[in-house]
Amino acid sequence: MTTTLELSPRVVEINAAAEPAEQKSIEINNVTVSFKTPTGVYTAVKEISLEVKKGEIIALIGHSGCGKSTLMGTISGMVQPTSGEVKANGNVVTKPGPDRGIVFQNYSLLPWLSVYSNIYEAVDAALKDKTAAEKKALVEKNLKMVNLWSHKDKLPGQLSGGMKQRVAIARAFAINPSILLLDEPFGALDALTKSNMHVELLKLWNLDNREKTIVIVTHDVEEAIFLSDRVVVMNNGPAATIKEIVDVPLPRPRNKKEIVHDECYMAIHDKLLSLLIDKFSINDIH
Amino acid sequence: MKKIFSVNTLLSALYFIGGLALMGGIWELIAAITKHEIPTPAMTWDVFKEVMQNPMQNDPDYKGIGVKLLSSLSRVGIGFGFGSLIAIPIGLIMGSSKITMNIINPMVQILRPVSPLAWFPLGLAIFQDSPQASIFMIFICSLWPTLINTAFGVSHIPQDHKNVGKAFGFSRWKYITKIVLPYTFPHILTGLRLSIGVAWMVIVAGEMLSGGMGLGYFVWEEGFNGGSVAKILVAIIIIGIVGLLLDRIFMTLQKRFSFAG
Numbered sequence: 001m002t003t004t005l006e007l008s009p010r011v012v013e014i015n016a017a018a019e020p021a022e023q024k025s026i027e028i029n030n031v032t033v034s035f036k037t038p039t040g041v042y043t044a045v046k047e048i049s050l051e052v053k054k055g056e057i058i059a060l061i062g063h064s065g066c067g068k069s070t071l072m073g074t075i076s077g078m079v080q081p082t083s084g085e086v087k088a089n090g091n092v093v094t095k096p097g098p099d100r101g102i103v104f105q106n107y108s109l110l111p112w113l114s115v116y117s118n119i120y121e122a123v124d125a126a127l128k129d130k131t132a133a134e135k136k137a138l139v140e141k142n143l144k145m146v147n148l149w150s151h152k153d154k155l156p157g158q159l160s161g162g163m164k165q166r167v168a169i170a171r172a173f174a175i176n177p178s179i180l181l182l183d184e185p186f187g188a189l190d191a192l193t194k195s196n197m198h199v200e201l202l203k204l205w206n207l208d209n210r211e212k213t214i215v216i217v218t219h220d221v222e223e224a225i226f227l228s229d230r231v232v233v234m235n236n237g238p239a240a241t242i243k244e245i246v247d248v249p250l251p252r253p254r255n256k257k258e259i260v261h262d263e264c265y266m267a268i269h270d271k272l273l274s275l276l277i278d279k280f281s282i283n284d285i286h
Numbered sequence: 287m288k289k290i291f292s293v294n295t296l297l298s299a300l301y302f303i304g305g306l307a308l309m310g311g312i313w314e315l316i317a318a319i320t321k322h323e324i325p326t327p328a329m330t331w332d333v334f335k336e337v338m339q340n341p342m343q344n345d346p347d348y349k350g351i352g353v354k355l356l357s358s359l360s361r362v363g364i365g366f367g368f369g370s371l372i373a374i375p376i377g378l379i380m381g382s383s384k385i386t387m388n389i390i391n392p393m394v395q396i397l398r399p400v401s402p403l404a405w406f407p408l409g410l411a412i413f414q415d416s417p418q419a420s421i422f423m424i425f426i427c428s429l430w431p432t433l434i435n436t437a438f439g440v441s442h443i444p445q446d447h448k449n450v451g452k453a454f455g456f457s458r459w460k461y462i463t464k465i466v467l468p469y470t471f472p473h474i475l476t477g478l479r480l481s482i483g484v485a486w487m488v489i490v491a492g493e494m495l496s497g498g499m500g501l502g503y504f505v506w507e508e509g510f511n512g513g514s515v516a517k518i519l520v521a522i523i524i525i526g527i528v529g530l531l532l533d534r535i536f537m538t539l540q541k542r543f544s545f546a547g
Contacts, residue, residue: 078452095455102453108446112468121464122454175454 023054024090025179025213026075031084033070044070046239047084050232054178057205057214059224061272062234062243068217069105069183071234075215076102076181088179098126101172105184107164109156109171116152119143119171126175142174143167145204162193166200173204182216186223195256198226202253221272225265226254233275244275325516333516334523351504355524358489358500361417365424366485373429373481374474377436378466387441398430402488406495417499420492424485431480439473440466472544479536486529501525 028050034043045067052058060068073079074086077096086093088100096102109118119139127135143149146166156164165185172180182201186194205212218224224231231246248268250259259265279285310327317326325333341352349357380390402423409422447469451461493502501521509518 076453078449096453098455102449104446104449104453106446108450108453110447110450110465110468113464121456121460122450125451125454125456125460171454 024051025054025056025088026050026052026215027087028071028074029084029086031071031074031081031086033067033074033079034082043082043239044237045234046241048240048242049084050242050245052213052215054213055210056230057216057228058230058232059228060215060217060232060234061219061221061224061276062240063236063276064219065237066234067237067240068234071240072181072183072215072217075179076100078102098175099177100179100181101175101177103165103168103172103180103182103185105187107156107161107168109164109167111156114153114155115148115159115167116143118156118167119174122171123174138174138176142170145173145207146170146200160193161189162197165189165197169201169204173208178212180212180214182214184217184219186220187218194220194223198223199256202227206253221269221276222260224272225250225268226256226259231268231272233272246271246275323515325519330516330519330523333514334520337517337520349499351524354500354504355528358493358502359528361421361492361500362424362482362485362489365421366428366482369425369428369481369485370432370478372425373432373477374436377433377474377477378440378470380433381437381440381470382466387437390437394430394433397426398434402427402491403495406492416496420489420496423492424488427488428481428485431484432474432477435473435477435480436470439470443469472540475536475540475543479533479540482532482536483529486525486532490525 028048031045031048032043033045034041036042048071060071062068070079074081075088075093077093077100080094088097093100109115110121113121116139119142120135123130123135123138127138130138140149143152146169148163148166148170151159151163156167159167165188169185172182186197189197201214205214214227216224216227225248228248231248233243233246234240235243246268250262250264250268273280313324313327317324317329322329337351341350341355343350344353376390380386380394405423405426406419409419409426410416413419413422443466447465450456451465456464489500490502490505493500494506495502497503497507501524505518505521508514509521
C-alpha cells in the first residue's frame with residue numbers, strides 16, 4: 001500500500017534539474033582506519049575513496065567484520081580516520097553533527113525515556129537554535145510520520161523491534177539531516193517487518209523530495225538492491241578495501257513484489273552473490 | 287479482582303512460620319542445655335513486654351527503648367546521609383574514566399577493609415566528642431558500598447547509550463542528567479542498600495564505645511552490666527527487625543527504579 005506513496009520519478013527529475021550541477025554530499029578521500037589493540041595495530045579499512053552524490057542512496061555491503069561499520073563511522077564522525085579525510089557537505093568531518101543523522105543497529109534508544117522524550121532530547125541537543133515550540137513541533141511531525149504518535153508516552157521496552165527502529169528513524173529524521181547514516185538498521189528484525197521498513201524508509205525519503213543522501217550498511221543483498229542506487233561491495237577485513245561498486249539502475253518507485261522478477265534485478269542479485277559468496281552448494285566445498 | 291492469597295503466598299507464609307518454629311525450638315533447646323543461663327523464648331517475651339512499656343518515656347534518668355531506638359536511627363541517618371552525599375559524587379567521578387578509577391580505586395581498596403572500630407578513636411581525636419565520633423564511624427563505613435556501586439554503574443554504561451549522546455551532540459549536562467544518572471541510579475540504590483546495612487551494623491558498636499545513648503548502650507549497660515541476658519536478646523531482636531525494615535525500604539526503591547533494558 002505504501003509503495004504507491006512514492007512520488008513519480010518525473011517530479012524528482014524536475015527537482016534534480018533545478019539543482020546546480022551535481023552536488024557532492026560525501027567525499028571519502030584515501031581513508032585508513034587503524035586501532036591499537038593489545039596484540040598490535042589492527043587496520044580495519046585501508047585507503048578507501050568514495051564519492052556520494054546528494055540524494056543518492058548507497059549500500060555498503062560485505063561480510064561481518066569487513067569494516068563497513070567502521071567506514072560508516074568515519075562519515076558520522078564517531079570514528080576518526082587514521083589517515084585521509086572525509087568531507088560531508090564540503091566540510092571535513094571531525095565529529096558527529098546535525099547535518100548527519102545516525103540510525104544505530106541496536107536502536108540505541110534510552111530505556112528510561114519515553115518515545116517522545118527520546119526524540120525530544122536528541123532534537124534539543126542537536127538543534128540548539130530552535131525554540132522549545134519548534135522542537136516540540138518537530139518531534140510531533142516525525143513521530144506522526146512513522147505512525148507512532150499514539151505510542152509517544154510508552155517506554156522503548158514496551159515496543160516491538162520494528163517500532164523501536166521506527167522511533168530511531170524518526171529521531172534521525174527529526175534533526176532534518178542532509179545525510180542519513182543507517183548501520184545495519186534492520187538486521188534484528190524479522191523478514192516481514194524488514195520489508196515494511198524498507199518501503200517506509202523510501203516513503204520518508206520521497207516525502208523529503210529525495211534530497212537526503214542515505215548510506216546504509218547491510219549484509220542483506222535484497223535489502224541493498226531494493227533501497228540503493230549503488231551497492232559498494234567490500235573485501236573481507238582486515239585492511240578492507242572496496243571490491244567493486246555495482247550500479248542499480250532500477251527505476252523508482254520500486255515495488256517489492258514486482259522487482260524480484262525484473263531481469264536487471266536478478267542480474268544484479270547474481271552478481272552481488274558471486275562477489276560475496278564463493279561456495280553455492282555442497283559440491284563447491286572441497 | 288486481585289487475589290490476595292494465592293497458593294504461593296500461602297506456602298511461603300507456612301515456610302516462614304515453620305522457620306520461626308524451628309528457630310524457637312533450637313532456642314528452647316539451648317535454654318534447657320544452659321539451665322536457663324540463656325532465657326527461654328517465653329522468659330524473653332516477658333522481658334520484651336516489660337521493655338516495651340512506656341517506650342517513649344524520656345526522663346533524664348530513664349529513657350524508653352523507643353527513644354533509644356530513635357537516637358540510634360538519627361545517628362545512622364546523619365552518618366549515612368553525609369556518607370552518601372560524599373560517596374555518590376566521588377563514585378560518579380571515579381567511574382567516569384579509567385584515569386580517575388586508577389587514582390581513586392587504590393585509596394578505596396586500602397580504606398574499605400579497615401574495621402569500623404579503628405575509625406572510632408580517630409573520630410574522637412577529631413571531634414573530641416563521643417556521639418560525634420560514632421557518627422563519624424558510620425559515615426566512613428557507609429561510604430564504600432555506595433561509592434563502589436556508583437563507580438561500577440558509571441563505568442558500565444553501554445556503548446549504545448554513550449553513542450546516542452555523541453551522535454546527537456548532547457551537552458555535558460544533558461549527558462549526565464539523561465544518560466549517566468538514569469543508568470547509574472539502580473546501581474546507586476544497590477550501594478545505598480548495602481551501605482544502610484553496614485551503617486546499622488556499625489551503630490551498635492559505636493554506641494557501645496561512646497556510651498550514653500542508643501541501642502548499643504542499652505545492650506551493654508542494661509543488658510550485660512545489668513545482668514539481664516533476656517534484655518540482650520530483646521535488643522538483638524529489635525536491632526534485627528529494624529535492620530530488616532531498613533533493607534526492605536531500599537529494596538522497594540530498587541524495584542521501583544529498575545528498568546528493563
